[in-house]
Every structure is written in C-alpha cells, then in structure tokens.
Amino acid sequence: MGFPCLLLEIDPSLGFIKRIIAWTAIEEILPFKQNGWLLYLFLALVAAVLLLVIMCVFGLFAVWLERKVSAYMQCRLGPMEVGRYQGCLQTIADALKLAAKEDFIPKAADMPIFILAPILAFSGILLAFLVIPFDRYWVPADLNVGLFYFASMFGIEAFGIFMAGWASNNKWALFGAMRLVAQLISYEIPLGLCLLTIVAITGSLSVQDVCLAQSHGVLSWYIFRNPFMWILFLIFFTATLAECKRAPFDLPEAESELVAGFHTEYSGMRFAMFFLAEYAAMYVVSCMCAILFFGGWSTGISLIDRADTPLAIILRILALNLKALSLVFVQMWLRWTLPRIRLDQVMYCCLKVLLPISMFCFLAATVWEFLFRGHFFRTILG
Amino acid sequence: MEQKKVEEMLINMGPQHPSTHGVFRVLIESDGETVARTESHIGYLHRCFEKIAENMTYLQIHPYTDRLDYLAAMLMNFGYAVAIEKLLDIQVPERASYIRVIVAELQRVASHLVAVGTYGLDVGAITPFLYTFRDREKVLKFFERVCGQRLNYNYIRIGGVAYDMPQEMAADISDFVVYMRPKIKELNDLLTYNGIFIRRTANIGVIPPEMAVQYGCSGPVLRGSGVKRDLRRDTPYSIYNRFDFDIPVGKGEVGHVGDCWDRYIVRMREMEESLKIVEQAVKSLPAGDYIDAKAKKPLRPKGEVYHAVESARGELGFHVIANGKNVPYRLKVRSPSFSNICILDAISPGHLLADLVAIIGSLDIVMGEVDR
Numbered sequence: 001m002g003f004p005c006l007l008l009e010i011d012p013s014l015g016f017i018k019r020i021i022a023w024t025a026i027e028e029i030l031p032f033k034q035n036g037w038l039l040y041l042f043l044a045l046v047a048a049v050l051l052l053v054i055m056c057v058f059g060l061f062a063v064w065l066e067r068k069v070s071a072y073m074q075c076r077l078g079p080m081e082v083g084r085y086q087g088c089l090q091t092i093a094d095a096l097k098l099a100a101k102e103d104f105i106p107k108a109a110d111m112p113i114f115i116l117a118p119i120l121a122f123s124g125i126l127l128a129f130l131v132i133p134f135d136r137y138w139v140p141a142d143l144n145v146g147l148f149y150f151a152s153m154f155g156i157e158a159f160g161i162f163m164a165g166w167a168s169n170n171k172w173a174l175f176g177a178m179r180l181v182a183q184l185i186s187y188e189i190p191l192g193l194c195l196l197t198i199v200a201i202t203g204s205l206s207v208q209d210v211c212l213a214q215s216h217g218v219l220s221w222y223i224f225r226n227p228f229m230w231i232l233f234l235i236f237f238t239a240t241l242a243e244c245k246r247a248p249f250d251l252p253e254a255e256s257e258l259v260a261g262f263h264t265e266y267s268g269m270r271f272a273m274f275f276l277a278e279y280a281a282m283y284v285v286s287c288m289c290a291i292l293f294f295g296g297w298s299t300g301i302s303l304i305d306r307a308d309t310p311l312a313i314i315l316r317i318l319a320l321n322l323k324a325l326s327l328v329f330v331q332m333w334l335r336w337t338l339p340r341i342r343l344d345q346v347m348y349c350c351l352k353v354l355l356p357i358s359m360f361c362f363l364a365a366t367v368w369e370f371l372f373r374g375h376f377f378r379t380i381l382g
Numbered sequence: 383m384e385q386k387k388v389e390e391m392l393i394n395m396g397p398q399h400p401s402t403h404g405v406f407r408v409l410i411e412s413d414g415e416t417v418a419r420t421e422s423h424i425g426y427l428h429r430c431f432e433k434i435a436e437n438m439t440y441l442q443i444h445p446y447t448d449r450l451d452y453l454a455a456m457l458m459n460f461g462y463a464v465a466i467e468k469l470l471d472i473q474v475p476e477r478a479s480y481i482r483v484i485v486a487e488l489q490r491v492a493s494h495l496v497a498v499g500t501y502g503l504d505v506g507a508i509t510p511f512l513y514t515f516r517d518r519e520k521v522l523k524f525f526e527r528v529c530g531q532r533l534n535y536n537y538i539r540i541g542g543v544a545y546d547m548p549q550e551m552a553a554d555i556s557d558f559v560v561y562m563r564p565k566i567k568e569l570n571d572l573l574t575y576n577g578i579f580i581r582r583t584a585n586i587g588v589i590p591p592e593m594a595v596q597y598g599c600s601g602p603v604l605r606g607s608g609v610k611r612d613l614r615r616d617t618p619y620s621i622y623n624r625f626d627f628d629i630p631v632g633k634g635e636v637g638h639v640g641d642c643w644d645r646y647i648v649r650m651r652e653m654e655e656s657l658k659i660v661e662q663a664v665k666s667l668p669a670g671d672y673i674d675a676k677a678k679k680p681l682r683p684k685g686e687v688y689h690a691v692e693s694a695r696g697e698l699g700f701h702v703i704a705n706g707k708n709v710p711y712r713l714k715v716r717s718p719s720f721s722n723i724c725i726l727d728a729i730s731p732g733h734l735l736a737d738l739v740a741i742i743g744s745l746d747i748v749m750g751e752v753d754r
Contacts, residue, residue: 259399
C-alpha cells in the first residue's frame with residue numbers, strides 16, 4: 001500500500017529487547033555495559049537473526065506440511081524416507097540440494113535486477129514479520145503505524161516478483177509478473193479496507209493495541225464484535241490468498257499455463273528464496289488474520305491473557321501459532337481442492353464482489369461501533 | 383512525433399510445455415492475455431509408422447499400432463485387427479469377441495480417466511488427477527493379468543486375442559464395475575460441478591455442430607457438439623449390437639452446446655456407458671476358443687479395405703491396400719486426434735491464454751496418433 005514507510009518512528013522501547021535484557025541480565029555478562037546503544041544494536045541484531053531463523057524454520061516446516069497434506073488428500077504417502085518420522089527432514093535435504101546447485105543466470109537476463117529480485121521479495125516478507133506480536137510482551141517492534149507498515153512491507157514482494165518477471169527476459173515469466181501485479185494491486189484495496197475497519201474499531205494503528213483490545217475473553221475477539229466481522233474475515237482471507245498467490249489465485253505461477261510463471265528462469269538458491277518467501281508470506285498473513293479477527297496471542301481466557309508467568313507466555317505464543325497454523329492448513333486445503341480461476345474472473349471477484357462488500361462492511365461496522373461501542377450484548381440486554 | 387509501432391506478441395507454446403499433452407506446438411499471437419491467432423505445428427513425434435508398415439508382415443504391424451494412441455492401445459489393436467479380418471473374411475470366435483469388447487471398454491474407461499484427470503490439471507485442479515490415476519491403475523492391473531503389459535499391450539490380434547482371459551478375472555472385473563461407479567460420482571462432486579470449474583469451461587471453445595462435422599471431428603469432440611454419432615452404434619462392428627448402452631451427447635447444460643464443459647461431460651458419461659457394456663459382456667462371457675485357427679497361418683490378403691472403429695478419441699480408421707504379398711502395399715491411418723486438433727486454430731481466437739489451455743485439454747489429443 002503506497003510508499004514504504006520511510007518516515008515511521010520506531011518506538012524506542014522495543015518491548016521484545018527490553019524483555020530479553022531484563023530476563024537474561026545480559027547487561028552484566030557482555031563487555032559493553034557502558035555503551036547503551038551498542039548493547040541495543042547487539043540485541044537488535046540477535047532479534048533480527050532470531051526472526052529470520054523462525055521464518056526459515058517455519059518455511060521448511062510448511063513445505064513439509066504442504067507435501068504431507070496434499071499427499072493425504074490425494075491418497076498418497078508423500079515424503080517418507082528422510083528423517084525417522086514421515087520424511088520430516090525431506091525439506092532440509094531439498095534445501096541443501098538447492099543450495100548446492102549451480103548459480104545460473106540466463107545470458108539475456110538483466111543481471112542486477114535478476115539478482116536483486118528474490119532478495120527484495122524475501123526481505124519484504126521478512127520485514128512484515130517485524131510487527132507481529134507473539135505475546136503481550138514479545139513483539140519485535142511495536143510500531144505506532146504497525147498495520148500500515150505491515151501492508152506496505154507486504155506490498156514490497158510485488159516489486160521483487162515483477163522485477164523477476166521482467167529481468168528474466170522470458171515471455172512466460174513476463175506474463176506471470178503482469179498477472180501478479182494486476183492481482184496484487186487490486187486485492188490490496190479490499191485488504192486495506194479490512195485493516196481500516198480494524199483500525200476504526202481499535203482506534204490505533206499499532207498491532208499490539210489490536211491484540212490488547214481483544215484480550216478480555218473470547219467474546220472480546222473482533223470476530224464476535226459485530227456480524228459484519230465474519231464477512232470481513234472471509235474477505236480478508238480471500239484477499240490474502242490472492243496476495244500470497246495461493247490457489248485458486250495462483251495465476252502468476254500457473255503451471256499448466258505459464259510453465260512456472262515468474263520464476264521460470266530461476267533455479268538453485270534464488271528459486272529457494274522465492275519459495276521460502278511464499279511460505280513465509282502464508283504464515284505472516286495467517287498470523288495477521290489471527291491477530292485481526294481471532295485475538296492474536298489471546299488464549300480466550302482473560303486470566304491467562306493477563307498473567308506474567310512463563311507458562312502463560314508460552315500458552316499465548318502457542319495460541320497465536322495454533323491459530324495461524326490452522327489458517328495455513330485451510331490455505332493448503334483450498335489449494336488441493338479447487339481449480340484455478342481465470343484472470344478476468346480474478347479481477348471480477350475483486351472489483352465487483354469483494355470491494356463493494358468490504359466497503360459496505362466497513363461502513364456498517366463503524367456505524368455499529370458508533371451505536372454500541374463494542375458492548376452489543378450489554379446494550380441490548382440492558 | 384514519431385509514430386509508435388504496435389504489434390502483437392508472438393509466443394511459442396510447446397513443444398515442451400506442460401499442457402500441450404505431448405510434443406504439440408502452438409504459435410500464439412497474443413494481444414496481452416488475449417489470443418489473436420494461433421498456428422498449430424505438429425510432427426515432433428513422427429515415426430513413419432505408415433511407411434514402416436509397408437515393410438512389415440501383417441502380424442508384425444500389430445505392436446506398432448500400440449504406439450499410435452498409447453493411452454488407448456487396446457482400441458488401436460482392435461481397429462487394426464478388425465480391418466484385416468474384414469479383408470481376410472476371418473470369423474472371430476465368440477469368446478474372443480467378448481474378451482475384446484471387455485478389454486476395449488475397460489481401455490476406454492482408462493483413457494477417459496486420463497483425459498478427465500489431465501483436464502483438471504489444465505484448469506489447475508491437481509487432486510482429481512491423482513484420483514483418476516488411482517482408478518486407472520486398477521484397469522492396468524487387469525491388463526497386466528491378461529497380457530503382461532501395462533501400456534502397449536499388443537493383445538487383440540488378427541482373428542482373436544493373444545491369450546485367453548483367466549477364468550477368475552470375470553468376477554474381479556464385475557467387482558471393478560461396482561467399485562468404479564461411486565468413484566465417478568466422487569469425481570463429479572469434486573470437479574465436474576465445481577463452480578470454478580464450470581466458470582472456467584462453460585462457453586469456452588464452442589464448436590457448433592456444423593463446424594464439428596465440417597472439420598471431421600469425431601468421438602467426444604463431435605458428440606460434445608450435440609451430434610449423436612458413435613460408430614459402435616451407427617456401423618456396428620464386432621459384437622457391439624448385442625449390448626444395451628446410450629450415447630451421451632453435449633446438451634449445453636451450463637453454457638452453449640459444444641463448449642469445453644460439454645466435451646468433458648461426454649467423457650464422464652461415456653465411462654458409465656462403458657461400464658454398462660463391460661457388466662453385460664462379463665455376465666454373458668462364453669467359453670470356447672480365443673483365436674481363429676485361420677489367422678495363425680501366414681497372411682497374404684488381396685484387396686482394399688477401410689474399416690473404422692470408435693476409439694476413445696473418435697473415429698479410428700485403417701485403410702489397407704493389399705496386393706497378395708505378406709506385407710501391405712499401403713496402410714493409411716485415419717486418426718481422430720489429427721482431425722480434432724485441426725479445429726483448434728479456428729476456435730481459439732478471441733479467447734484468453736488460460737482458455738487456450740482449457741480448449742487444448744478438452745480436445746484431448748494424443749500426439750502419438752496425430753503424428754504417427
């Protein structure tokens with residue numbers, strides 16, 4: 001959405017890092033006790049690497065899960081050999097294989113753009129992870145423009161993929177990139193409207209504030225806030241499917257039409273980066289979906305949500321991940337069930353179906369909010 | 383200001399493209415995603431079958447017919463055998479005729495399963511493909527039991543079949559018919575009546591009945607356009623006149639008559655009809671000889687014959703000119719895929735790129751048969 005937020009103010013009290021400092025008493029161990037900013041930089045680097053690791057591990061896990069889910073749906077076994085249990089190390093073996101492959105760039109490709117494209121696509125998704133609160137206290141960066149930041153960082157992936165399609169100097173890749181740009185730009189509007197509704201209800205752009213507002217029991221989750229939220233949830237989910245290029249919106253890489261779409265000319269590690277970016281995108285949008293509608297890290301029991309014990313924190317982190325993983329599973333389920341829709345139908349679905357409905361829901365939800373102030377049951381029952 | 387030149391983009395689809403079903407090449411002039419004109423190029427799988435046949439004895443030609451339509455090799459064997467039998471006036475034993483009909487109709491089911499499954503793949507549904515291959519496997523198991531082969535059988539021979547069918551197989555085939563019917567319903571639920579699938583295929587690649595006849599289309603492509611023509615019924619060969627079966631035609635249930643969905647549904651319904659024939663044939667399978675003694679001697683026919691059978695893809699005709707030697711003077715194959723693919727250039731303009739894939743899939747070509 002729009003420009004990447006270059007002007008955002010990073011909240012100096014990075015809760016995540018503060019927490020690490022407090023818990024580990026790391027100030028005492030490390031030699032730069034006096035240099036506050038050096039410690040800050042060190043811990044920020046640790047946090048960034050941690051995020052990258054989480055994302056990569058999830059990517060590897062998601063690829064394995066996708067293969068097992070699809071196998072289960074198609075009366076197959078899927079990977080069974082590598083690793084003791086159900087071929088669980090198969091994707092690691094595959095990743096190693098991809099890493100060991102020759103770094104191949106087509107002669108006629110636009111080399112700098114060709115090299116930059118996967119990095120940009122990957123980093124856009126990685127940056128979007130920055131604002132996901134994993135717990136009441138554990139958010140990598142609690143930005144005061146979090147939701148806006150999320151949407152803009154997520155949009156960066158489109159640049160990467162368009163660059164990939166253009167630089168490959170391949171007509172199929174170009175087709176894939178064109179389709180992707182048309183699709184992404186269109187679907188960002190209903191997606192943005194969903195975010196806007198949430199912002200209007202919460203009164204804040206901070207993702208953590210959205211979570212905190214939903215941490216008063218199950219009924220405080222936004223999905224139960226008003227009847228339009230269910231529709232908005234479905235719209236958000238559909239739009240994120242399109243944004244992640246997941247079936248039935250997988251036109252940019254439609255195998256039977258465009259060979260492999262935008263990554264036709266990519267191989268080895270660069271291809272792996274696109275692949276990883278796709279699976280990480282699935283996870284980050286599912287996290288976002290869980291945060292916006294299902295309370296994020298909220299377990300649904302306000303006692304646990306408020307507690308500050310390690311057990312409660314673990315439960316909350318698990319809650320968010322379980323919600324996100326269930327949504328990821330639904331994404332996979334849809335992919336292995338539905339045929340792919342056509343380009344004009346993608347546009348029709350967005351501009352003539354999702355957009356008017358999401359606009360209506362935005363208006364209706366805000367009016368509802370104005371009337372009941374989030375206390376529908378209390379207002380009705382007196 | 384300098385005048386900008388605008389021209390259409392030329393894209394080469396194939397011969398190595400996932401959805402050209404073999405080594406078929408289409409040159410597309412596209413205006414964005416819209417296909418302005420297509421030009422089909424064939425010949426990447428040419429093996430000189432017809433010329434080779436002039437140097438082969440009549441029995442030696444048989445394995446080559448397997449390679450025509452490798453997804454329905456039984457039917458290819460069948461077509462060739464029937465043509466030569468007509469030339470030599472050989473009477474096929476009763477049991478052999480029944481075995482032929484059983485394997486031919488099972489082969490039709492297997493072939494349509496591939497057609498339907500890959501069609502799902504063409505429009506982006508991957509799972510139905512695996513389901514159809516699971517069921518096709520069962521048919522291939524039968525063929526393996528009957529002749530030891532899974533793809534190129536060389537089973538139906540001039541004068542009968544190569545080996546007798548094992549006694550206990552009849553019951554297993556009946557079980558398969560019972561197993562298969564719910565699976566077709568499952569496929570209908572998963573793919574045929576899926577909203578997205580209908581929107582992808584309805585009103586796409588409409589072939590009007592007159593046009594289909596003009597281009598010499600046959601099989602499901604012709605019947606999808608609403609023309610009720612099936613050689614098993616119109617010019618009965620072998621023992622097809624003894625069985626009770628319907629000929630499904632496209633009725634334009636979700637769009638125009640002759641669109642991709644109609645061609646697809648004809649294949650789905652034909653599978654049920656084939657199962658019906660198999661059921662009847664298995665029930666009345668007689669005992670007796672499985673190959674005519676006359677056909678075991680060296681064959682030296684004289685004369686000219688054209689005989690067509692209904693293969694899984696349409697009218698498969700063998701035109702043989704024999705001059706009394708042990709090899710034919712000339713052998714010409716009229717292959718249904720070749721005639722069906724000719725219509726592509728006429729119906730594709732104006733469609734989207736994704737529709738072109740759907741159209742090629744709905745024509746269900748096998749390049750082995752187009753190029754011969």
